[in-house]
Amino acid sequence: MFGGLTALHFLRDTVTVRPGDTVLVNGASGAIGTNAVQLAKNAGATVTAVTSTANLDLARRLRADRVVDYTVTPPLTLTDRFDIVLDAVGNISPRRGVTLLSERGTLLLAVADLSETLSLRRRVKSGSGAERAVDVEHLVELLATGRLESVIDSTYPLAQAVRAHERVDSGRKVGNVILNPGD
Template structure:
């Protein structure tokens, strides 16, 4: 099978397309014939060893100290179950599935835990649309619903609202009943209004740090703001919730706790089948839809990484794995 590999930490150009053996599912596992995957922020950070804010060593301990422990990246996949391992009853060969598998998705075949963050793909979604969902939608749902516990009528500022997480955060905040203020470039204003934003702020024309006592929640999906700059923009009981954080943010969180007033919380989201089922329910209810920036074949995955690393995408960057493999054949 063809797979994109990162055998060393480095720039996007260090990625290679290799022929690897098709993996065999073990007990409790399924083999997915991957139709589509996506390149997420986590993928380029793992490939480049670009762990934020003083967490380089911790990141390397998890990802591989000298070289990537898992050379085939790709956490978000959609495709068809090709085979099942012993003891698997949740899925059967031929089922269309999508979800979060951790790594291995940038290949024609991938292994996943049958009890992991997977669901059957709704008939209303193509494989590319399904692959565009997990990372961004999982993260937005966990941060907004579970951590911030957004309530109807709250003023929610989403920074980076058109990005891979922000495009889903905008929709989910609206579905939770919030008054959504989206921060992005002015070129994305129409898209954000389509996704449910009540207001759109062009970050090039307006500095949101100048606002006072306006927001119940600031959800920064791209690391463009920080606690010292945003605390005065929050209401007294407000919350600053950064997606990306480093050691300095731990100090900010402690200072916020000691000072009283607006709060700051640091969180790392998990991925479960139950959360993915909630995402599917939102899609079927018309409250959430995939947002795709662009498509790339597997052979051009280095370009896809560079695009995501540039941090100016509108939604997900999808890898059409099966299409590229068919052309190669």
């Protein structure tokens, strides 16, 4: 659920995606990215999703208008300019990321170190969202009505919490890892 809450925090509360906006999601196959692509599409944006080759089809299934394979085309080499760039990987620096922005664009950093956080500029924003029940209810409503798909990488029983964390820490999970306390 944190991926959806974080995507909401950035795309609804930090900026508000509007119909016709162009949005680039870097790391579109992660927990934040899979939610961000769909929430931006729901808001009427044109979405470009950056993934590895293996995850391009997933991004298409999540309704991305355009997919970019970072092993072929690193996002910083794109000549397009975007109204919103959401980096959910942590490999787009504020200095280089702003070059991807349109005149009114905003760079959103889901991953930012202390020096980046302290040096944030007007067009670059970071932070983390609150975990509010009303937002969880909103996401559940989107899931229940088919406007949001939850992408599940793997499910582990509580006894295998260490393995679940290892999978998360791999940086390769696709969507969400579930830890099931009932198992």
